[in-house]
Every structure is written in C-alpha cells, then in structure tokens.
Amino acid sequence: MLCSAFGTVHAQKINWQNQDLERDGVFGISTERTYTELLKGKKGKEVIVAVIDGGVDTSHVDLKPNLWHTSKKWGWSFLGSARGNVNNETLELTRLIRAGQKRFPDLNNLPADTNGLAVYKKLLPLFRKQFQQARDGLNYMSGYKLASDTIFEGIGKPKPALNDLKTYVPLTLLQSSIKAMILNEFKKDSTLTMEGFRTQLSDGVKHLKEQYDYGLNLSFDPRDLVGDNIGDIKEKTYGSTDVMGPDASHGSHVSGIIGAVRNNGIGIDGVADHVKIINVRAIPNGDERDKDVANAIIYAVDQGARIINMSFGKRYSPNKDRVDEAVRYAMSKDVLLVHAAGNDGLDLDNEGDYFPNKFYSNSRDTAQAWLNVGASNAQDDEKLVASFSNFGKTRVDVFAPGVGIYSTLPGSNYKALDGTSMATPVVTGLAALIRSYYPRLTAVQVKEIIMKSVVKVGHDVQVKKKNVIVNVPFTEVCISGGIVNAYQAIKLAARY
Numbered sequence: 001m002l003c004s005a006f007g008t009v010h011a012q013k014i015n016w017q018n019q020d021l022e023r024d025g026v027f028g029i030s031t032e033r034t035y036t037e038l039l040k041g042k043k044g045k046e047v048i049v050a051v052i053d054g055g056v057d058t059s060h061v062d063l064k065p066n067l068w069h070t071s072k073k074w075g076w077s078f079l080g081s082a083r084g085n086v087n088n089e090t091l092e093l094t095r096l097i098r099a100g101q102k103r104f105p106d107l108n109n110l111p112a113d114t115n116g117l118a119v120y121k122k123l124l125p126l127f128r129k130q131f132q133q134a135r136d137g138l139n140y141m142s143g144y145k146l147a148s149d150t151i152f153e154g155i156g157k158p159k160p161a162l163n164d165l166k167t168y169v170p171l172t173l174l175q176s177s178i179k180a181m182i183l184n185e186f187k188k189d190s191t192l193t194m195e196g197f198r199t200q201l202s203d204g205v206k207h208l209k210e211q212y213d214y215g216l217n218l219s220f221d222p223r224d225l226v227g228d229n230i231g232d233i234k235e236k237t238y239g240s241t242d243v244m245g246p247d248a249s250h251g252s253h254v255s256g257i258i259g260a261v262r263n264n265g266i267g268i269d270g271v272a273d274h275v276k277i278i279n280v281r282a283i284p285n286g287d288e289r290d291k292d293v294a295n296a297i298i299y300a301v302d303q304g305a306r307i308i309n310m311s312f313g314k315r316y317s318p319n320k321d322r323v324d325e326a327v328r329y330a331m332s333k334d335v336l337l338v339h340a341a342g343n344d345g346l347d348l349d350n351e352g353d354y355f356p357n358k359f360y361s362n363s364r365d366t367a368q369a370w371l372n373v374g375a376s377n378a379q380d381d382e383k384l385v386a387s388f389s390n391f392g393k394t395r396v397d398v399f400a401p402g403v404g405i406y407s408t409l410p411g412s413n414y415k416a417l418d419g420t421s422m423a424t425p426v427v428t429g430l431a432a433l434i435r436s437y438y439p440r441l442t443a444v445q446v447k448e449i450i451m452k453s454v455v456k457v458g459h460d461v462q463v464k465k466k467n468v469i470v471n472v473p474f475t476e477v478c479i480s481g482g483i484v485n486a487y488q489a490i491k492l493a494a495r496y
Helices: 031-037 092-103 117-155 162-167 173-188 194-215 249-259 290-302 320-332 420-437 443-452 486-495
Strands: 047-053 075-077 275-281 307-310 336-340 370-376 398-401 405-409 413-417 460-465 468-473
Touching: 031 420, 031 486, 047 249, 047 290, 047 420, 092 117, 117 162, 117 173, 117 194, 162 173, 173 194, 249 275, 249 405, 249 413, 249 420, 275 290, 275 420, 290 307, 290 320, 307 420, 336 420, 336 443, 370 420, 370 443, 398 420, 405 420, 420 443, 420 486, 443 486
Parallel strands: 047 275, 047 307, 075 275, 307 336, 336 370, 370 398
Antiparallel strands: 405 413, 460 468
C-alpha cells in the first residue's frame, strides 16, 4: 500500500524539506545550504535511482529531463498488460481470507489437511473488524461531509475562509453541531487551512469507499488484467511498458521530491541534482503483491539502480521469502534500499510488523544497506514526529520531513501531501546526492553516513503507544535519534 496520508493541506513553506533549521526556522535537511556552501563549483556523477511505485507522469515538465529511459521504454510495469492496468487492489488480509475460505468453506466440516487453519481462524476476526470499521466509517464520514457541504453552500463563497465559517449562523441543530466539530479541527491543528479541511474530508470519504469497495471486498480480483500466473511467485516475464498507469499521482510526487529539475525556475527543486529516475510500476491502490515487489527490485538492480525508493508497505507478507531473495540480490549488487516506515502511527517494536523489511525470514541476518524512514514535522517541538508516522526504537532508522511536502503531480501540476511516502524520497535524494559527489562509497557506507550525520533531537516528542499519547525521547522512536541532514552528511562523506 502506498504510504501517503490522505487529504491534509497544511500552510507549510514550499520546499521546506530542503531548508535549514537555523537559517529558515523549519526542520528541513539543509539541502540548499549544502549546495551553496559545500558543493559550489564541484561536479557530481550521474546516479540512477529506481522508484518502485504506482506510476509516474513521464511528460511532467519538471521531471522529464531527469527520467531514465531507452528508445522504447521509460521503465517497466508489473501491473498491466495488453488487457489493461490494475489500479485498485484488495488488501493482503482480504486475499488471505479469500484463500482461507476456499480451503475451509465450512469450519464445522474440515478437510483432512488442516494446514493453515490456525492462521485463517486468527485472521478472520481481524478481517471482520476492519470490514465493519470501513463500512461504519464510510457511513459516518459521508454524512459528515454531506452536512458540512450544506454549511459551505450556505456561506455562498467559492473559497470560504475560516472567519466566514465562524460568522455563519447555522440553520438547523445538525448544522450547529457540524460547525462546532469543524471549528474544533482548526483548534487541534493550527497549520490547517479551510481548503485543507475540505480536501481532507473529501479524501477521507474516497479512502473509506475504496477500502469498502475494493480493499476489503472478497469478491474483487483485478489480477486477470496482468495476465500472469499469480500462483507462480518465481515468474518474471509479464507486465508492460506503461509506467504511468491509470493514476500516476503518488509516483510522480515521490519522484519530484527526489529529483525534480533543480534551478529551472519551475515548480520545485528535488534534493538530488545529478539523478536519473527509473520508473517501476508495481504498487496498486491497495496492497502490493510480494511477487511484483520482488520482480520490481530485481528489475531495478538489473537496470543499474544504485538506490531504490520504496514508499509502500503492508501488514502481511505471505511470500516474504521471495522478496527476501530480491533484497539479498540488491545487497549483493551494492544497492541501497530506502523504505517507508508506514502511516499507522504504530510502535513497530511492540504493535505489529510492516513489510517488506530488513529482517530476513528464518535467519538472524538483516539487509545491511536498508534504511527505514519515519516522517517528521517542520517545527522543532514536541510534535516533531508526524502523528501518522510509524516509529520504533529498533525498527525505524531515521526521520525526515514528511508533512506538507509540495511536489509534482500529473499534468505538470503540484500539490502538498503528507506521509512517510514523502519522507522516504527525501532520504533517497540525500543518498543520491552522496553517491553523486562521492561515487566510490558503498551502499553500506552511505547508510552509515546518513545515520551518523543526523541532527540529534534533544527534547521529548509526542507519540501514541497502544492508543495513549505519551512523551518519549527521540532515541525511543528511531535508531539514529535524529532527523537526516544533507549538510552534515556531505561533510562526513568527505572524511570517509
């Protein structure tokens, strides 16, 4: 599943992720300071970066010059064929329940072979709970949006301001209640805009509807569009050259954070300035298949990628061994994997796992050139950890800006989004910057440099543990204890 949090539009500075805490007052990674003070006049070497995602707009004016391509293709898609493209998909939990129902249609009349029954019985109540939450949530949010729309219609302005809402006189008791609820949202988040609230509400309804209609729908299965043998997890020869697909928003946004053309006077500046981005489409709107993830990693490595951005993840991985094989292959080829920690607001050390990860199945070994990334806010205060971001003292390596990140969207457009999906390409861009100006460094060394050069956070931060908000030291939320920093990383790389 793509790791961007839906909906919120914050009043953040454009490009804040590249700014400096001391100079600009926001907890960026000091990219611009790095270019002006440490890299001015120096020449970098081109670095190939793979973005495994849901699709990229290959015609975007701020991306196209930095996209890798041959005469015939811009990358590869493992989510389509001549029959069409997969857009929406089920959750992995749904697929596991569907397989369990096929094997055990009657729990009172079991077959002789009950292998997998215990897992199925454990997952079944979890699935039912999620399904009910999605159904109830959709009904609630749809009603909330409908009632709030009547208020905005009553205000009578195409772009109402917060003061317009405050002065609006409700016509019914329901409107009065909804008005109070909306105003409370602004009290809780001082960076929220009126446009942001309305977008958040619309996206929330959309997200829940997709969960109900596709993600948790046991009857939905779009895989025929790919035309592969889904049971053959070793199969590689499938897919198409359509790397854009039906929805290239997420992949375009991620790619722009890494490598939107710098200093062209258009849109935004990516973190890395000598980069070519390979587009590998393998992540649908729903949970990705382990088979596709493994093939995407292998494809990216074989095309020469030195860094792979993976802004996706899920809670279950039935074919993790196959993904582990691909990760080991990447490690053998000196490739750095940068992965999103996820947006469930969980303590990954104690509240469940997230896949893929650096821990190999049935082994004490781990992928050494792997970075797991959490999302941070712009302000250096107790809310530095984004409320949606997963964290973990031993499971998350570093944090990076991931709230209100303005980047590229299809049609040469731009938008601010939240998510560990946005924090991950900030780190990927930093890794590309290091490998560009210090190309002899290994992937493991680049990881070490990024980890050792973080700006340490000396104050406690708010996180939620088992639904209770607590204040903890930053060393409790990630291994490095800080936010990545380009300026310190390039200085350290020079000493390596």
